[in-house]
Amino acid sequence: RKLVPFMLNLIHECHFGVVKTKQRARQCLFWINMGRDIEKFVLNCNICSSLANNNKKEPLLSFSPTTRPWERVGCDILFFGGRHFLVCYDDYSNWIEMCSIDNLNSDTVITNLKSIFSRLGVPDILVSDNVPFGSYVFQQFANDWNFRSCLISPKHSQANGLAEKGVSIIKNLLRKCLRSNQDVSYALLEYRNTPLKELGFSPAQIMMCRSLKSKLPCPYDALNPQPINHLDIQSRHEQSRNKQAYYFNRGACKLEEFSSGAHIYFKISLDDNCTKWRPGVILEVLPYRSYLIRDEGGRTFRRNRKFIRKNPNMNAGNNRTASHRSIIVDPVLSSGDFTADGALPTFAPSLSQVGSTPQSPAGSPLQGVPPCTTRSGRQVRKPIYLRDYVQ
Numbered sequence: 426r427k428l429v430p431f432m433l434n435l436i437h438e439c440h441f442g443v444v445k446t447k448q449r450a451r452q453c454l455f456w457i458n459m460g461r462d463i464e465k466f467v468l469n470c471n472i473c474s475s476l477a478n479n480n481k482k483e484p485l486l487s488f489s490p491t492t493r494p495w496e497r498v499g500c501d502i503l504f505f506g507g508r509h510f511l512v513c514y515d516d517y518s519n520w521i522e523m524c525s526i527d528n529l530n531s532d533t534v535i536t537n538l539k540s541i542f543s544r545l546g547v548p549d550i551l552v553s554d555n556v557p558f559g560s561y562v563f564q565q566f567a568n569d570w571n572f573r574s575c576l577i578s579p580k581h582s583q584a585n586g587l588a589e590k591g592v593s594i595i596k597n598l599l600r601k602c603l604r605s606n607q608d609v610s611y612a613l614l615e616y617r618n619t620p621l622k623e624l625g626f627s628p629a630q631i632m633m634c635r636s637l638k639s640k641l642p643c644p645y646d647a648l649n650p651q652p653i654n655h656l657d658i659q660s661r662h663e664q665s666r667n668k669q670a671y672y673f674n675r676g677a678c679k680l681e682e683f684s685s686g687a688h689i690y691f692k693i694s695l696d697d698n699c700t701k702w703r704p705g706v707i708l709e710v711l712p713y714r715s716y717l718i719r720d721e722g723g724r725t726f727r728r729n730r731k732f733i734r735k736n737p738n739m740n741a742g743n744n745r746t747a748s749h750r751s752i753i754v755d756p757v758l759s760s761g762d763f764t765a766d767g768a769l770p771t772f773a774p775s776l777s778q779v780g781s782t783p784q785s786p787a788g789s790p791l792q793g794v795p796p797c798t799t800r801s802g803r804q805v806r807k808p809i810y811l812r813d814y815v816q
Contacts, residue, residue, distance in 0.1 A: 426456065429456060429462060432454060433462065433463065433466045436449060436450050436454065436463070437463075437466060437467060437470065440470065440472055440473050441467075442467065442473070443463065443464050443467045443468070446463050446467055447460055447463050447464075450463060468737040469737060469738050471738075474690060474702060474736070474737070474738075475690070475701050475702045475703070476701065476702070477690075477702060477734065479692075479695055479731070480680060480730075480731050480732075480733075480734055481676070481677065481678050481680075482673075482676065482677045482678075482731065483677055483678070483679060483680055483714065483730065483731065484670075484673075484674045484677045484678075484679060485669070485670045485673045485674055485677070486713065486714065487666060487670065488516070488552075490659065490662060490663060490666070491516050491517045491662075492517075492655070492659060493517060493655070494515060494517045494518045494520065494631055494632045495515050495517070495518075495520070495545050495546055495548050495632070496516070496517055496548060496549050496550070497515075497516045497517070497548060497549060497550040497552065497587070498513050498514065498515055498516070498548040498550070498551055498552070498587070499513070499514045499516065499551075499552045499553070499585055499586070499587025499588030499589075499590075499591060500512070500513050500514075500538075500551055500552065500553040500558065500588055501553065501554065501585060501588035501589065501591070501592050502526075502529060502534075503523075503592045503595055503596060505596060505599050505600075506599070506603070508525055509525070509526050509527075509528070509529060510523055510524065510525055510526065510595065510599075511523070511524050511525075511526050511534060511537050511538070512588060512591045512592050512595050513538075513541060513588075513591070514587045514588055514590060514591030515587075515628075515632070516587050517631065517658075517662070518628045518631035518632045519621055519624075519628045519631075520545075520617065520628040520629075520631070520632045521591050521594060521595065521613065521616065521617070521628070522541050522545070523595050523613060524537050524540070524541070529556070529557055530557065531557045531560045531562040531563050531566075532562065534557055534558070534563070535562070535563065535566050538566075539570075542570065545632075547570050547571060547572050548572055549572060549573065550572065550573050550575055551567070551572055551573070551574050551575065552575045552577065552584075552585050552587055552588065553574065553575070553576065553577070553585065553588065554576070554577055554579070554582070554585060554588075555576050555577075555579055558574060558576060559576050578713075578714075578715045578727055578728055578729040578732075579726075579727055579728065580693070580694045580695070580728070580729075580732070581728070581729040581731070581732070584713070584729065594616070595613075598612045598613065598616070611639070611640075614637060614639055615639060616628070617629045617632075617637060618636055618637050618639055623661055623662075623664075623665045624658055624661050624662070625661070626653065626658065630651075630653060631653060631658065633650070634650045634651055634652065634653055635647070635648055635649060635650045635651060636648060680730055680731075681735065682710075682730075683707050683710070683716060683730075683733065684707065684710065685707055685708065685709060685710060686706065686707060687706070687707045687736075688704065688705075688706055688736045688738075689704070689705055689706070689707060689718070689733050689734065689735060689736050690702035690703065690704055690705070690733070690734045690735070690736050691703060691705050691718050691720075691726070691728055691732050691733045691734070692728075692732045693726070693732075694732075695731070695732065702734065703720055703721070704720070704721055704736060705718045705719060705720045705721070705726070706718065706719050708725065711727070714729055714730040714731075715727060715728070715729055715730075716728060716729075716730065716733060718733070
């Protein structure tokens with residue numbers, strides 16, 4: 426057993442994973458509980474932990490369904506052709522608003538949002554990222570205009586799927602209009618007039634209860650306001666959400682939740698250029714799978730659960746170090762070290778006491794326990810080579 430730490434360092438010299446390291450060790454090595462020791466050793470390796478793969482995706486976490494147009498709106502900034510565009514996307518009607526902005530200052534964004542709200546009204550919830558919507562000025566604007574500003578976790582654009590979908594649509598319109606030398610405003614008008622496949626109505630019909638006049642001919646009655654069956658629209662929304670969740674959750678798995686004070690590894694971003702996991706501590710648990718983290722330098726980050734993974738070095742025990750040579754060596758057990766029900770006895774943590782542990786001769790019966798006999802009355806003795814296996 427004294428050679429176990431040395432052999433563990435040797436077998437993990439190339440920093441393979443747990444399974445591959447076990448497979449390689451089984452070709453030429455053996456000791457009691459070798460698989461468990463290798464697993465602990467690999468999980469405590471700092472190099473392997475910092476370069477581990479990303480987490481699997483979690484089950485889809487959706488917002489609550491909306492019941493009317495312009496109730497919940499996603500907002501984001503689009504950069505295209507050297508210009509910035511403010512994009513707003515309605516969750517209920519898929520209505521899109523777009524306007525060009527000169528800069529990303531809070532005052533500029535607020536001025537354009539006021540213009541949009543003056544035409545369509547103030548939403549109940551505005552979902553956005555943190556820049557520039559997380560500033561104090563914007564939060565004050567949200568309080569003055571009586572709407573709730575919902576900020577997503579940084580670097581986690583998936584949480585703002587509304588705005589990302591709107592940005593994708595606007596970017597395609599801008600790219601195609603630039604290639605065909607067409608007017609973007611007219612393309613946006615036709616988008617609002619085109620019926621949606623899932624709902625059967627156009628964004629204009631859901632938002633304004635009528636179609637908008639364009640270059641294409643249309644019946645005169647279609648331009649007049651007509652009632653819309655919102656219960657049917659809500660039902661179709663629910664079917665679309667269930668279908669989306671069904672296909673999304675097929676490859677998803679629930680990740681372990683963390684509590685305040687837990688030692689973890691986290692990533693700044695999941696981009697290809699940022700592949701290193703860095704250690705940190707959970708400061709606060711926020712809603713919607715979001716956590717407030719402090720790194721080793723004292724800086725504070727807010728990240729989603731997919732950016733965080735467990736730190737086996739610290740969560741297994743605060744006094745366990747990351748050194749590979751401090752692995753615990755288990756005592757060698759004989760057949761006399763087992764109790765009557767096959768449970769292991771309790772050993773003192775000091776390794777110096779292992780050699781002084783009383784051991785019964787191999788194959789001898791336990792004191793106070795009647796020996797196991799065959800039907801003919803002969804005593805059953807286990808072979809010596811089975812003493813290393815735990816039942």
